[in-house]
Amino acid sequence: MIATSGTLIQNTSKLLTSSSSSMSSSSSIFTNYPLICAFGAFAIAQSIKFFTFWYKERQWDIKQLLASGGMPSSHSSTVAALATAIGFQEGFGGALFATALVIACIVMYDATGVRLQAGRQAEILNQIVCELPAEHPLFESKPLRELLGHTPIQVIAGGLLGFISAVVSHLITLATS
Secondary structure, eight states, X not given: XXXXXXXXXXXXXXXXXXXXXXXXXXXOGGGOHHHHHHHHHHHHHHHHHHHHHHHHHSSOOGGGGTOOSSSSOHHHHHHHHHHHHHHHHHOTTSXXXXXXXXXXXXXXXXXXXXXXXXXXXXXXXXXXXXXXXXTSTTTTOOOOOOOOSOOHXXXXXXXXXXXXXXXXXXXXXXXXX
């Protein structure tokens, strides 16, 4: 019995040592598949906004690379890519995927709800301030940002972009393995 316990302790120690060393060598923020998918989807969505702005306005605006609002929703693409990549990596039946999916749904709902309404309120408030007499203290105040949220179509487009980018990343990973 004592020899068996000693062997069990040695095997457990070897297992813990080998798993922690393999985790540290293979786990890196630069090889984190869900994180890379999320940032990639965000970059694609923001790039689309950047080039769309140039196409419409015929001028470059570097601020569009980080601006919120517009088509497609980069928030939606980011969380959709993250949830999909977690599903591919950890399994679609696990608690981690469920958590990521619920958070993605909350972010997308918020983009079409609270943030969209806040943008519409900012538009009305800006119009009211413009109609104030010149002597009013708020007449020269800086206008509020109006493009905060997204329409449902923008959120759906962002979600599809995120899902597709995670699927393509997964297929590339499978093809190169």
